[in-house]
Amino acid sequence: MNLIRDERGQGSVEAAVVLPVLFLAMLMLLQPGIVLYDRLVMGGAAAEGCRLLATASGDMGGSCEAFIRHRLAAVPQHDCFHVHGGGCSWEIELSGDEMVQTVTVRIGNELRPLPLLDAGARLLGLTNGRGNLEIEESVTMPTQPSWVASSELGLAPSSWIGAWAS
Numbered sequence: 001m002n003l004i005r006d007e008r009g010q011g012s013v014e015a016a017v018v019l020p021v022l023f024l025a026m027l028m029l030l031q032p033g034i035v036l037y038d039r040l041v042m043g044g045a046a047a048e049g050c051r052l053l054a055t056a057s058g059d060m061g062g063s064c065e066a067f068i069r070h071r072l073a074a075v076p077q078h079d080c081f082h083v084h085g086g087g088c089s090w091e092i093e094l095s096g097d098e099m100v101q102t103v104t105v106r107i108g109n110e111l112r113p114l115p116l117l118d119a120g121a122r123l124l125g126l127t128n129g130r131g132n133l134e135i136e137e138s139v140t141m142p143t144q145p146s147w148v149a150s151s152e153l154g155l156a157p158s159s160w161i162g163a164w165a166s
Contacts, residue, residue, distance in 0.1 A: 038111060053094055080114055081111055089109060091109070112131070113127065
């Protein structure tokens with residue numbers, strides 16, 4: 001007896017199996033992309049903050065922090081990029097000025113993991129008590145380039161001016 005096979009609907013069944021797996025794979029690739037974007041913006045803002053802090057004379061910590069927060073505005077105020085509800089979660093620490101050897105800027109942030117990935121992040125212990133991921137970026141830079149630090153004239157700009165005038 002020869003049975004006739006009906007292949008109508010085979011594509012629908014295959015799509016019903018493949019599409020959820022494809023969407024889950026895309027979701028799993030999206031979270032690391034978000035974290036990478038946050039870290040890139042935070043690293044750039046910290047580096048620019050270090051350059052500003054290295055030339056800061058006196059108490060300019062408030063204006064340096066305001067500049068860094070302005071640069072961090074490139075991160076969307078959505079919980080999966082940057083938790084912003086009830087107050088900003090940017091933690092900015094500045095240390096040093098033009099009178100020390102190095103300056104450091106540390107920026108910390110919290111972001112909420114995407115759905116389905118939050119359970120896995122909790123199981124792996126990657127989240128804090130609020131269920132958010134914590135990321136941190138820290139940049140340390142010298143206040144003077146190496147050629148200035150090794151100069152016979154020292155670190156005082158007034159001595160350089162005297163050397164150029166002669």
